[in-house]
Amino acid sequence: MTGIAAGLTGFAVLLALMAVRVPIGVAMLAVGVGGYGLHTGTTPLLAFLKTSTYYQFSTYSLSVIPLFVLMGEFATKAGMSRALYRTAAAFLGHRKGGLAMASIGGCAAFGAICGSSLATAATMGQVALPEMKRYNYSGALATGSLAAGGTLGILIPPSVILVLYALMAEQSIARMFVAAMVPGVLAAVGYMLAVAVFVHRNPADGPAGPRQTWPERLAALRETWSLILIFALVIVGMYRGWFTPTEAAAVGAFGTGLLAILHGGMRLRGIADCLRGTATTSAMIFLILLGAETFNAFLAQTRTPMLLAEAIQQSGLTPMLVLLAMLLLYLVLGCVMDSMSMLLLTIPIFYPIIAGLDFGMPREDTLIWFGILAVVVVEVGLITPPVGMNVFVINAMARDVPMLESFRGVLPFLISDIIRIGALIAFPVITLGLGRLLG
Secondary structure (H helix, E strand, O other), X not given: OOHHHHHHHHHHHHHXXXXXXXXXXXXXXXXXXXXXXXXXXXXXXXXXXXXXXXXXXXXHHHHHXXXXXXHHHHHHHOOHHHHHHHHHHHHHOOOXXXXXXXXXXXXXXXXXXXXXXXXXXXXXXXXXXXXXXXXXXXXXXXXXXXXXXXXXXXXXXXXXXXXXXXXXXXXXXXXXXXXXXXXXXXXXXXHHHHHHHHXXXXXXXXXXXXXXXXXXXXXXXXXXXXXXXXXXXXXXXXXXXXXXXXXHHHXXXXXXXXXXXXXXXXXXXXXXXXXXXXXXXXXXXXXXXXXXXHHHHHHHHHOHHHHHHHHHHOXXXXXXXXXXXXXXXXXXXXXXXXXXXXHHHHHHHHHHHHHOOOOOOOHHHHHHHHHHHHHHHHHHHOOOOOXXXXXXXXXXXXXXXXXXXXXXHHHHHHHHHHHHHHHHHHOOHHHHHHHHHHO
């Protein structure tokens, strides 16, 4: 069997294992071990497993992952989502669709601390769904806005997905975070505009709530200033070189934990729950990393990524067509796979292809631009029918809303996403401009 045939066979076996519900980390590890052993023999396989596992997990840079996960655990357990939602609702709730806009704003702010889309959607859903139901919001608008807003968790930094991409593509974590800022803000603004269009067409779906006085708004804002300070300290400190990414994550986790104790009422049991949740999530991430490393080593032995890169470079296809084909594949995979697994599986293959294409910008800029595009498209997959994991999470919380109504509710947000993706592809400066300005 030729190298590329072996690699493609490995992919087919991997997809078959995933189809029968084998966890992605276990599936990649099994296919990687089996393929590597068949291709090189038992002794080289054992030598690889012994050295690769140690060197991968003894890497200092990976310590940033459990620290950012711990920061998100503290934020979730401390009830910070309520304060963020109340602040957004105080400023926007008096408008038609204002509570849905507040949900999106709250998701954006909470996602900046949590870094997980599913956790953002679930946590904000607990806070916002009862309020929107109380003001007679339609099920479509309530669930659609929360499912879409939850996707901001993996885009707005600090995000574990952005950290993993930066490590795999050998790029600066700080630069990735800064590059995600403007696309993240555009996503939140685009979603709010989608709500405005939604209620303009159907005013009864999002009735206006009572207007808050300025003293009430300022009181709500005072509850969130400490969160804003922690977020600014982490991002600015990392970019300005005050902290390494790991140190910034530690500062963020410590500050969020302190707020959870002082203002959120978290006690010893809550701290233990956060540590347990962090350990569980980190173990899952590291298992996927080990599986991806083993599977990618098997692919490297077959030379599949290099052969595909050479074939594409010699095919005569323009770089933009290649990029669009990759993003389309991400959109399709995003309907059936979780974002982390998808990126860990595909980046080692796409990385040499993108790095070898000429988009009229330096190689590092190209890789950062592509990373943000990939994360944005993966984010869209979380609300794309027929799977849309965020839609299922929110719909499970709103048991009185039919699933079809929830999917109807996300359609305006999908249109907003398509427009935003087109703008990011056409104008890379949207992604790279802030980093160049600060640099």
